[in-house]
Amino acid sequence: MTRDQTPSNAVELGAFLAGLPGVDEVGARGRAAALGTRSIKNDAKAWALDTAIGMVDLTTLEGMDTPGKVRAMCAKALRPDPTDPTTPSVAAVCVYGDLVDVARGAVGDAIHVAAVATAFPSGRASRQVKLMDTREAVAAGADEIDMVIDRGAFLAGDTWRVFEEIVAIKEACGSAHLKVILETGELRTLDNVRRASWLAMLAGADFIKTSTGKVTPAATPPVTLVMLEAVRDFERVTGRRIGVKAAGGIRTAKEAISYLVLVKETVGDAWLTPDLFRFGASTLLNDLLLQRQRMATGHYSGPDYVTID
């Protein structure tokens, strides 16, 4: 098969993934670090802050989540800064499947509701359970599904099993968008990140996502760089644009802006939209808001000038 064809069996897929060019870890880290030194000021910074806010998937994924907590988060997602109505809404809220109906009820059709599914975060459950998890979330109103890949199967070399599972989940999603979480902190090498990215895109992912946020390291600039290179090359051969979501570990506006630089200089301006790039984050939003307030007022306020959930 060539890069623009869908693999039809395990041998084809395995050969294809093994034939992808390697990633030189030192070089990739160097490139990501070099882009991290870009200095974004004034108008460019203001634009980047608003764009980053609009790309946030505001997330709560805790055992202690309650309907009250989810409703509070949804209110913040719609109006991140109650003191400034020009602040854009975030892209989506992201919750566990059983809280999707609460979230949908709170945000209506104003923003997306994403649900983590497929036995998030470990992915250790039977195919039936994962499919049921997905179908229930969609039925409850989720229009985006964040699934996890079976890292055990991937690391054991059974890439076909991972591929088939993504295809099956994609079908169960119906019209909902599918984000495929690679959990790069468990894949460990950048070669694996590149292979898993291609595997997910070939299997029908609408987005590829770095991490669950439950494993360290989560999103890092080198990992995101390699995933952006994969979506860039995938578009070159198929014409299809796949999104990238950097999730977990991004806490400051400065980091978020350097991710936007990474996007701009790797795949280009076309990806600087919430349709093609997202941040999965909980605490990042407040730092973006503080920086935005500073740009507007000329001085720093403080943590009590942004809302806590």
Added chain:
Amino acid sequence: MTFDYAPAPESRASVEIASDYGLFIDGEFSPSASGSSFVTVNPATEESLSSVAEAGSADVDRAVAAARRAYDAVWGPMPGRERAKYLFRIARIIQERSRELAVLESLDNGKPIKESRDVDLPLVAAHFFYHAGWADKLEHAGYGPAPQPLGVAAQVIPWNFPLLMLAWKVAPALACGNTVVVKPAETTPLTALAFADICRQADLPPGVVNILTGAGETGRLLVEHPDVNKVAFTGSTEVGRSIMRTLAGTDKRLTLELGGKAANIVFDDAPIDEAIEGIVNGIFFNQGHVCCAGSRLLVQESVAEDVLERLKARLSTLRLGDPLDKNTDIGAINSAEQLARIDELAKSGQGEGAERWSAPCEIPERGWWFPPTVFTGVTQAHRIAREEIFGPVLSVLTFRTPDEAVQKANNTPYGLSAGIWTEKGSRILWMAQQLRAGVVWANTFNRFDPTSPFGGYKESGFGREGGLHGLGAYLKTEAAR
């Protein structure tokens, strides 16, 4: 709206440039005997930065005499552990003043601030720290039980890395107990003059470091001076040849670091995205004003089209402009003379039938600039495949087999560096054995470290700078004693 980076200029406030500078001899600044001077300009704006004294014959005599006195009376007899203290002090002052020195380097040379800040200055400090560590351990360096310094070293510095090349030469010379007379390049004297100030700040004894500004004639007078024991030159092969002729029949020691026409060799199993970065870094770093630049891309024919497509896309993201802007990737060409030379060679490339492609970037109205340029369809017979361009111009050639890659890479009068891009470790080792180049990089390019010796084969010169090997250029070896 799109994500257009707003200007992010580094402040010039940290830099104070005097309206004129004298020669630094015996710890003091003084005008040249003849009173003649020249102007150094900012190549990005053509603005005059300062007027600098031009050293003549009497000044060279005075500087060499000061260096000799300091060598005989102070620096030569000083124990290594005491010399080390001065070098450590200089290294720390360089770190403390690195912002100022980086801005000054970018102003005088035209290189982007991100390179002077992130590459040049950290390496300058590292060279002094590294050699400070050697000063009291020379008997363990493999040059015999009590290696002795040579005396007075005449050091002629190029304009492409003004302060870094000064550090490469001054740090080992001082660590080994020599005194120096340094001649910085005509177009980039300012950081050397700032270094003179650092020597005073470090209380370095007068005469240990002397700095004579001037052009080629000053350099010639210095290397010809009869009381010089050692000459170290970095620059063009042509000048290197004439220095060798001058020194023939004398007992002066000589090291030359000259031109290059390095091959950057990309195999079909290379880590392609990082190879693209390596190609860019190989030839567009410092506007290609790098003697070890990867100016010939040798790419395996089976992946040539893919590599070129990716390379051109990547080059289109390079930002050319104000060297002091923190987001600038490509700065100014150092002088009108160098720009004319690059232009002439690029035209010859077109004339000889190679296909020219230049990155689409806006060229500022004032100053000297050349867009990142790639020539495809280049053959070994083209001038742009043989002559050193010393500018942001890449010549692309293809090969079919590893043997052919080696043959083409070695088929040059130069031999300074080479790069190999492949994920196959055994091939890296085999290639490194075959390539006649002083430095061979594997899956990287233009990486420098004070612990690693640097120098050339063939017309790229002889002698090594840096590392254990570099010390040998400033010590009497047992046989010569």
